[in-house]
Amino acid sequence: MGVLPRLCSCSDLSSQGATAVTTSDLVGLRIKTVRRQRGLSQAQLAHPELSDSYVSLIESGKRTPTPAVLELLAQKLDCSLSYLINGVTAEQMEDIELALGYARLALENGEVVEARNRFAELLVNNNLTGLTALRQETEFGLALANEACGDLAEATSILLRLREEELPPDRRIEVAMVLCRVYRESERLTEAVEVGERMLMGNARLPWTDALVELAATLLAAYMERGDLLRARQFAAELLNAADALGTPRSIVAANWNASNVAYTTGHVEESLAFAERALAVQLENGQPRNIARMRLAYLRKRLKARPAEIESVRDALRAAVAEFEQTSTSTIDRGHLNVDLALTEFLSGDYDKAAEHARLGRDLVPEFGHVLGAEANLLLGRIHGAVGRSEEAAEYVASVRDWLAPLPDSRRSASTWYATAETMEQLGDTEGAVESYRRALACVGL
CATH class of the missing domain: 1.25.40.10 (Tetratricopeptide repeat domain)
Structure with a gap:
């Protein structure tokens, strides 16, 4: 597929007279811009599958094209589908995903300052603006890197911003878990408990999953540090039952490790070691x-x-x-x-x-x-x-x-x-x- 000499970015489009544009507006403006660069009229772009009036409505933002129509237009315009949707070419998308992969790898390898710098550099890339999922993943990575560097205040700030956005269910749980942990590490125990309980004990109690067991384990640690040992013992037993029912390595590790912490805190040290050894054995194989x-x-x-x-x-x-x-x-x-x-x-x-x-x-x-x-x-x-x-x-x-x-x-x-x-x-x-x-x-x- 051909590459245009210069594809305008989202900032270019918004400067063309629109003060507040929607996603449909942006898609339409990209189609119009590329059509003109290709020297095509609306009728030429539309023929024979679409009507020129339909193309006109799309370009003006009055109609939202279906995925099939978008794919057809991308083929006719000889540009990438990702550009029409997000304002990013396939090559730019590949560069973003590669940079994100390097940042994740640096974090996994313990190069936490390098990871923080890479995530931060990626966030200032204008091409990331329209890629909501990738931008959220980058911000979440930056929060983890700041936590690993010991900058708990900055990690908290990023996580609070993310929490206010529309997030996929699993990402929402991850954000809550890390925020609960960072609050706990900052000795802000009341806030740690509020974050965990807000996610776990909302209006509709969600069925147990690995992610929710891990969040619950983080909340359990906050209960213990706050001195609520009775609640901690009850919650630890509930988590062990949930992990046994799920039977997954992640849930078994989280539940047994935190049952170990409760037993240790309440003076049952040998019992604590037994729980810990079970968790560590599973972690060594899967963690x-x-x-x-x-x-x-x-x-x-x-x-x-x-x-x-x-x-x-x-x-x-x-x-x-x-x-x-x-x-x-x-x-x-x-x-x-x-x-x-x-x-x-x-x-x-x-x-x-x-x-x-x-x-x-x-x-x-x-x-x-x-x-x-x-x-x-x-x-x-x-x-x-x-x-x-x-x-x-x-x-x-x-x-x-x-x-x-x-x-x-x-x-x-x-x-x-x-x-x-x-x-x-x-x-x-x-x-x-x-x-x-x-x-x-x-x-x-x-x-």
């Missing part, structure tokens, strides 16, 4: 590299608490995970968690230099004074310096924990970190600071 890496890290964290005698084995596995995390699309916050967890095992194993190195790396990977993980890293640095007799530096690190925690909303995780801070301050002789931290811990759980 994405990023999800496998994140799940393995969380499993090792649980295993360390349940079986402290296995600390050396856990530490070695965490060391190996550093390379795995660098090769997958884990976020900067994921890598922060890995380094802080590794710092803890190095500390418990007596290697204080390595412990301090990884604690600093983990802290520097999260937004300053905007994440509990930064507080946990500084608290660990305080304990490390205290263990080697550097009390003054230890006290400074522990005191700085308050700067990290103070801006955050109350949550169970914040309460736990305030309590650990109070205990460490007490050990360092800071009685006044310990009392204040105990008070903050109680306030976080509503006491």
Whole structure:
């Protein structure tokens, strides 16, 4: 099929006198523009299949051509069907899809900054304007890339904009799931719960699917972090039943992993490991590299608490995970968690230099004074310096924990970190600071 010397873009068409054009207007204007460039009259374009009056109505936007008519006109005009529909030639469409594929690949390979740049560059391509599905997919990819880079505010902004658009059902669920997760990662637990419940418990309860089980699992995590453990236990049981009924790898992983989290949070640690091992076994066979890496890290964290005698084995596995995390699309916050967890095992194993190195790396990977993980890293640095007799530096690190925690909303995780801070301050002789931290811990759980 021939290529026109110059095909006008949507912006060209809208500048030809139309202030507010519809899709039919744009299609008609493209047909008229290409017809004139080909030197054809309306009658010549119409003959013999159509009437020239019908072509006139299409070109003026007063009739919407059927797919069959559009295909016929594209053949007669010797241009691509995609150009008539979207204002994009077949070659331009191929370029867009190739660029989108490279951006997705960068995200999957852990090149999160590169992925973010590629998605952002694609969004400024004028040819993407009329391609709603591809533009939405690009914006969703940009939100994921921003999340992976640790820019949770920008990820939230993009997802909120997308949520207001007309989206396919599966994409709407995906947007809700990621938005719920990003709110949770931002410690905005009330909003995380509202997003999940709005999708799952609307006017018409949807039948369970893999996507809905994963969304529900994300909501379940928000319930736990908010301290609603009774609701979490009930919901976990419901998800396990749904996953058993579906029998799909995605639903089994999501339901069992989050049942593991509930059991762990409520003190049933060995039961938690059993659920986690089932989820991890299925994930290893079917999952994405990023999800496998994140799940393995969380499993090792649980295993360390349940079986402290296995600390050396856990530490070695965490060391190996550093390379795995660098090769997958884990976020900067994921890598922060890995380094802080590794710092803890190095500390418990007596290697204080390595412990301090990884604690600093983990802290520097999260937004300053905007994440509990930064507080946990500084608290660990305080304990490390205290263990080697550097009390003054230890006290400074522990005191700085308050700067990290103070801006955050109350949550169970914040309460736990305030309590650990109070205990460490007490050990360092800071009685006044310990009392204040105990008070903050109680306030976080509503006491």
